[in-house]
Amino acid sequence: MKKLLYSLIIMIATICACQDENSELGQSLVNSSFYNVYVDTCTVDISTILMDSIETRGDSICQLGHYKDASWGEVSAAYYAEYSKNSFTPNEDYSYSFDSLVLRMTPSGNFWGDTLTQQRISVYRLKQAIYLDDDEDLYNSTILPTESMPLFSFTFTPTPGRKKELEIRLPDELGKELLNDLVTEEDYFDSQDKFKEKFPGLALMAENSGECITGFMVNDSSMAITLHYKEIASQRTEKELTFSVNTDYAYASIRHDRTSTPLATLESGIENLIHSGSLGRRAYMQGLTGFYNQIEFPHLNNLQDAGEIVSIESATLYLYPLAGSYNRLNQLPEDIRLYITDENNVLEDYVYGSDGVTVQTGNLTVDDMFGRDTYYSFDVTEFIRNNFGTWGIKRQKLLLSLPENEMTMTFNQIIFTNDPDQERQCRLEIRLKIYNEK
Structure with missing residues (x-):
């Protein structure tokens, strides 16, 4: 670092x-x-x-949002994450049906700005897998290419003092594709390297109209993607499979414009x-x-x-x-x-x-x-x-x-x-x- x-x-x-x-x-x-x-x-x-620059790889809290302040300038906080592979062994005598694919996010309690305003976050697929810099790290200044159009966007209202979990539904098409590939046992579930090449990860970015930056926990359940599906035999059984953030390849990225602030000339x-x-x-x-x-x-x-x-x-x-x-x-x-x-x-x-x-x-x-x-x-x-x-x-x-x-x-x-x-x-x-x- x-x-x-x-x-x-x-x-x-x-x-x-x-x-x-x-x-x-x-x-x-x-x-x-x-x-x-x-x-x-x-x-x-x-x-x-x-x-x-600051090392932000592997942190247990990420920040998301946008805020503009007369003293500090305009700040945007994004989060880039690779996801760990997961899979199950399908039973040939069963059938499987898709229910939903959700992103779960638990607030950390940290925030900066007006928590009474709604925040809008867009989620993009990464164009390439996340790899470490020459010095084997990732920083708040690191920016990676994403697809031009977001997978989806969502809004939420911060709840300071309460760690109420957000559950954001991802596009059904992505969830159905994921379930189908799990059932047909596609080989990209064999290793993390194959999985990240097929699904490089996500970037969560705030729109510049936001007036608050909010912290979220990063652990096995928060910032994780959960696939909900049904296993159908003589009866239907609800199942779920969670893809957690691979924190070795996840980091916070910060954009900071200090123009017209007291700190504008500081190098x-x-x-x-x-x-x-x-x-x-x-x-x-x-x-x-x-x-x-x-x-x-x-x-x-x-x-x-x-x-x-x-x-x-x-x-x-x-x-x-x-x-x-x-x-x-x-x-x-x-x-x-x-x-x-x-x-x-x-x-x-x-x-x-x-x-x-x-x-x-x-x-x-x-x-x-x-x-x-x-x-x-x-x-x-x-x-x-x-x-x-x-x-x-x-x-x-x-x-x-x-x-x-x-x-x-x-x-x-x-x-x-x-x-x-x-x-x-x-x-x-x-x-x-x-x-x-x-």
Whole structure:
């Protein structure tokens, strides 16, 4: 996969150091030269980076639909799938009659857009079997040829919060042909390679008039095709045969037009990151389209000037979503991750909690009443300690992203605000202990 590691740059532009009351009281009672200092005005400059592509082969959730948003642009999500062969041994003394051929789809609960509007999906036959790229994978940017006319189209209304199964009837002609070939034991049911050459698979694509993208489960029953038929002897017996998605050759394909959005000029690659100052004091993170962030502390060592000996007691990073950017159409993800990289952006580790074992997930705090004090927070004490006083190739960076499963299977998103003129912005809070000789 051509995944890049993500980026976000935090600059300590101004420092307002306040000596706390306890240290003043202690100084009055004991002739001490230690001071506790609290730094709470470290401004944050966040960068946005775009991945060139994301691996989507074999995911357990697929996204279908179309949505256009002023911040993110126009996005269409399609799903390409090969189906696993299946068969039964017909009895010469029985006859068989076709009933129906259906596509079953179970919503995952993920959605982006207006769930009150109907969505229209067209299903196309692939012109050729799905094969892997040179690097043995399939990506959100992969597009395969389909037949010019769809097999059929259907509409549905999303049901967020309910995983109510959809049952879509496929054309009877296709089902009758499939049953007839099963009864006559055609040889393309002998192996998966023969089956995929006869039936390369399907592509499910949304019409561009849609206003929502909906997630669906991919497993043995969801996104599967089921043939319903009757076995007729002295009595009729209802039977079914299921063709599940072969997830080794199935993937999500994403089309993204960012024209006329703040992200229009952003090119893929970590070397093309854009600082928040050039993006309207904002930074963008979203799954499947591939936006993520990088964090650096280039002026961290300026704190060494606060005293002869300076130690880091604690450090907390606060990240504020832009007010009004999240609502019933765009829900804030509950889980985001910080990763540590070296100077070449090679991933080294997660940022763990105080126990050194638990991976931090952003500790989302939601202000349900006013919405002003909604933020993510990370304890970055160990990271700041390890990088305080380092320079050049010894200085590590932080990458900020959705968890991998959300990055590859959802459109979960955050727009971070970083306007220095606003009270609530991304910031780094540090508590220092300072020693000065008398």
